[in-house]
Amino acid sequence: MECKYFGECGSCRLYDLSYDEETKLKKERIKELFSGYDIGNFEFFSSRDEYYRNRAEFRVWHERDRIYYGMHKLVGKGILKIESCPKVDENIYAIMPKLKEYIEANSELRNRLYSIEFLSSREALLLTLIYHRPIRNEWVNEARKLEEKFGIFVIGRSKKIKEVVSQDFVIDALHVEGMEYRYKILEGSFSQPNTVVNEKMLSWVCSHIQNPKDLLELYCGHGNFTMPLSRKFRKVLATEISKSSIKSANYNCEINGVKNIEFLRMSVEELTSAMKKEREFNRLKEIDLDSFDFSHVLTDPPRAGIDAKSLEFIMQFENIIYISCNPETLKRDLDILSREFKIVDFALFDQFVHTNHIESGIILRKI
Ligand SMILES: C[S@@+](CC[C@H](N)C(=O)[O-])C[C@H]1O[C@@H](n2cnc3c(N)ncnc32)[C@H](O)[C@@H]1O
Structure with a gap:
């Protein structure tokens, strides 16, 4: 990308490298940070290097x-x-x-x-x-x-x-594994900033689901992953703290004709307490948590990563898909997960070209 403001504008912090050099730098950083692990199959999903932010x-x-x-x-x-x-x-x-x-x-x-x-x-x-x-x-x-x-x-x-x-x-249409999914994206709510890389991320996750039963999804937003993943699973339970995102998520089920997802407006910490039977919640009255047989957990937390108690809770399941926008907290959480899980696949999704931010995904399987 050519930009006459490179070196002056605070939006781009990596501006004096070619795109190839930038991707090499990001791969090296991640491989160094996770050098203590066998990171399994490693893939890098590139972006357009201009006109990519929605x-x-x-x-x-x-x-x-x-x-x-x-x-x-x-x-x-x-x-x-x-x-x-x-x-x-x-x-x-x-x-x-x-x-x-x-x-x-x-x-x-x-x-x-x-x-x-x-x-x-x-x-x-x-x-x-x-x-x-x-x-x-x-x-x-x-x-x-x-x-x-x-x-x-x-x-x-x-x-x-x-x-x-x-x-x-706005309504957007994303293409994943040959299917089109429509999404309502609300102003002021979280949404992925790079549409093309988001599609690659969704396809990568979908293609790595093996032996599915039910899915537990944490930090689901408006159902970005939930819509395409719902086709792979019998039932999905997905939770998110933002009321407006949950409203969009339910709307997205309707416009995509999806019927096997239960969206919950609840923090991950609250859901963990409910599933551990420590607390009861009115919001869960209509949902029979014991009817789920979770084979997979997908977690896509904010930069702070997942809280320690919820992390420990999800370790009872066979497969964990961890999507992260902060390699440091991913590493912190992986230090715990790796006691019982091995990394099968590791991917970088270059959502944030010209910046130091890195989006990663790992597929973990119980040892
Ligand atoms: C990185 S975004 C991912 C959203 C979604 N997976 C996507 O791809 O669009 C993290 C989401 O977690 C939600 N969130 C933040 N803290 C939370 C918490 N403690 N419990 C549940 N959701 C939370 C945010 O509102 C946001 O939608």
Whole structure:
């Protein structure tokens, strides 16, 4: 990728290497970090090195009646004015200059606009405009015209207010093992930032399921893994702490005609307590936990990794699939898991090109 802001813009920290050199560096880092283990079959799933991000957030820099997109500087404090960003996907890339021009010429949309967020899918684009002032009816009228002009969806946010002009989500279509899965992706909820690499990740997981019975999924979000994996298992129990993600997950079951998943709005820590019969929860009244026969657990925790008690709990099952966005906490948890499990497969998914972030997946089988 060529970018005239390399070395100045804080968004890309790996900018002076070719993509081949960058992938080599990431593989070496992981192999060194996990050198104490037999890491089984190792695979690397590459990304496009430009136009790969389906979400992006820019600060808005004002100079009299003019506005500019801004990013944090790589070194020191302050905002760097930018015109474009070649790592955002084609939808976002194409609209950025036209949108800036439109907002600049419209004082209702421009006035005290603090930042702009984009959420793009293969079918739609959602824009969130964040203000340092209240949102008035005039704003809604102008935002509606903006929606019509560009064929997009617009949300306005200001302190504690979320003004949804038409809708606050996009629908995306992902392709996994020859099937298409449709997803509702809600503004403000977690979603994978690199669509093509996400598809590779889903396909990799699906292709490594052996001897399936039931699946226990922890940190399921809106059902990113759950939809394609549901085809492999008899029944799935999936849990997630975010209410809005669970709502999307249930919606995603409907639009994909999936009927064998029970989604729970519950923290992993709570579910562990419930399954260990330490606590009872009203939310579990309709679900017979004893009816599941889990052969596999999939866990995809946030950067902090999985809590110690839940980690110990899942070690009773035969197969664990651990997806991680933080190699350090993955290593910490693997130090415990490896007492009873061996790594069968290890993969890197290059979701975050030009940054030091690494997404990994490991398939573990009971020794
Ligand atoms: C890395 S994301 C993965 C989401 C999903 N697997 C996906 O691929 O889109 C982690 C998810 O865990 C959820 N989460 C964070 N802490 C949690 C907890 N203690 N219990 C359950 N879910 C949690 C977050 O809301 C987020 O959706």
